[in-house]
Amino acid sequence: MLVIKNLNTYYGQVHVLKNVSLHLREGEIVALIGANGAGKTTLLNTVSGITPARSGIVSYRGLPVQDLPPHRIVGLGVSQVPEGRQVFKPLVVEENLELGAYLLHRNKEGKEEAKKNLQMVYELFPVLAERRRQPAGTLSGGEQQMLAVGRALMAGPRLLLLDEPSMGLAPLIVQEIFRVIRSLVEERKTTILIVEQNAKAALNLADRGYVLDTGKIIMEGAASDLLVNRDVQRAYLGRDKKEIWER
Secondary structure (H helix, E strand, C coil): CEEEEEEEEEECCEEEEEEEEEEECCCCEEEEECCCCCCHHHHHHHHCCCCCCCEEEEEECCEECCCCCHHHHHHHCEEEECCCCCCCCCCEHHHHHHHHCHHHHHCHHHHHHHHHHHHHHHHHCHHHHHCCCCEHHHCCHHHHHHHHHHHHHCCCCCEEEEECCCCCCCHHHHHHHHHHHHHHHHHHCCEEEEECCCHHHHHHHCCEEEEEECCEEEEEEEHHHHHHCHHHHHHHCCCCHHHHHHC
């Protein structure tokens, strides 16, 4: 579904992504882990057209998209949930969700699809239905994260990019959001690329994973293999080196 080859992205003169290559198969959950500043958010922003690539290829379902504007990429079926949620706080919950379906309101068929997507979001997150007339800024952090995910789903994406969905949330809320992510794959065949600093949670959720370090992919493999890899444990899972060697 998604193929990235030799991707290079810069901020000014700073070389952030350095010949990054990865792929996602349809229906997979793939985790991208790494330290702060490794380039994880930049990678998602490059895929979604927010940050331009200097060179390399981003191919979505066989179509090169690295030169397309963000709204065209959304229209093709790619939605991103940004780091920090970034909901429109003065607007009520339902207005935030309707903005996620902006591109669907161009014709009658799209408007009907938007209505179905709204009901789907309310089924996934019943608390949003209860608070549909409540300003987004008055929601809890967990509810705002649910709203951010719901807003992205309103466009009916086949590929969902999630940037730090667990950041700052209580463990029970994280479990609920990850449950919804898994259900999107199992029931709706959505493909997921998830960026997470909580590497253990991300790898437990994912089918495969990549490790990004200072802009380069340094490791990849099945998520179960990365979970028991000593280097990954030491660098990203908070395991003490002595404890690892004593196992």
